[in-house]
Amino acid sequence: KAGVTQTPRYLIKTRGQQVTLSCSPISGHRSVSWYQQTPGQGLQFLFEYFSETQRNKGNFPGRFSGRQFSNSRSEMNVSTLELGDSALYLCASSWSGGGTDTQYFGPGTRLTVL
Amino acid sequence: DAKTTQPNSMESNEEEPVHLPCNHSTISGTDYIHWYRQLPSQGPEYVIHGLTSNVNNRMASLAIAEDRKSSTLILHRATLRDAAVYYCILRSFGNEKLTFGTGTRLTIIP
Numbered sequence: 001k002a003g004v005t006q007t008p009r010y011l012i013k014t015r016g017q018q019v020t021l022s023c024s025p026i027s028g029h030r031s032v033s034w035y036q037q038t039p040g041q042g043l044q045f046l047f048e049y050f051s052e053t054q055r056n057k058g059n060f061p062g063r064f065s066g067r068q069f070s071n072s073r074s075e076m077n078v079s080t081l082e083l084g085d086s087a088l089y090l091c092a093s094s095w096s097g098g099g100t101d102t103q104y105f106g107p108g109t110r111l112t113v114l
Numbered sequence: 115d116a117k118t119t120q121p122n123s124m125e126s127n128e129e130e131p132v133h134l135p136c137n138h139s140t141i142s143g144t145d146y147i148h149w150y151r152q153l154p155s156q157g158p159e160y161v162i163h164g165l166t167s168n169v170n171n172r173m174a175s176l177a178i179a180e181d182r183k184s185s186t187l188i189l190h191r192a193t194l195r196d197a198a199v200y201y202c203i204l205r206s207f208g209n210e211k212l213t214f215g216t217g218t219r220l221t222i223i224p
Contacts, residue, residue, distance in 0.1 A: 031210055035214075042215070043158070043201075043212075043214035044214070045212065055210065056210055056211050090157050090158070092157070092158075092212075094210065100146055100163060101210070102160040102163075103160065103212060104159075105156075105157030105158050105159065106157055107157055
């Protein structure tokens with residue numbers, strides 16, 4: 001069974017630009033969550049989508065948004081990039097999003113903002 | 115979200131057991147205790163989880179205190195491949211969100 005895939009793996013952007021990251025969950029998984037990892041703040045939850053609906057949201061500004069498609073693939077978008085948005089963005093998928101469901105993480109997209 | 119407290123770092127010799135502690139004194143009755151680990155340059159991976167009883171799987175064992183205010187992840191025979199940051203996470207039933215703390219950086223000495 002293929003794991004969670006994220007594209008692109010690496011990305012370099014400049015301040016003010018916008019970026020879209022993609023995540024393909026494990027086949028059959030309907031919940032997709034996004035996390036940001038930085039050396040200073042560690043791993044922080046961004047949002048979670050289930051059946052194309054945002055079900056949970058972390059404490060990030062509105063510049064961070066996401067969506068989920070009918071095939072459960074998900075994208076996250078960051079508009080008006082700031083230097084502090086440089087981070088590893090991780091996507092995780094799970095079957096239904098229950099409290100005991102295992103989340104499977106992808107390798108991440110490393111975003112560098114110059 | 116209920117918080118967990120873990121030591122920043124631990125060292126262990128290869129092929130010896132490792133006990134990674136976690137304190138969660140504000141745990142609620144519906145909180146499951148999850149452990150994930152993150153190997154260098156990889157996304158986190160699931161290790162084990164439990165509610166009240168001790169749990170075993172092929173990767174590790176989870177020992178949960180009777181009052182549930184602490185737990186210990188046990189790696190029975192550490193290998194170099196177990197060097198990672200280990201996160202202890204409380205997750206309420208039905209909540210998909212994982213709230214990561216700072217974790218414990220485990221170093222394995224050959």
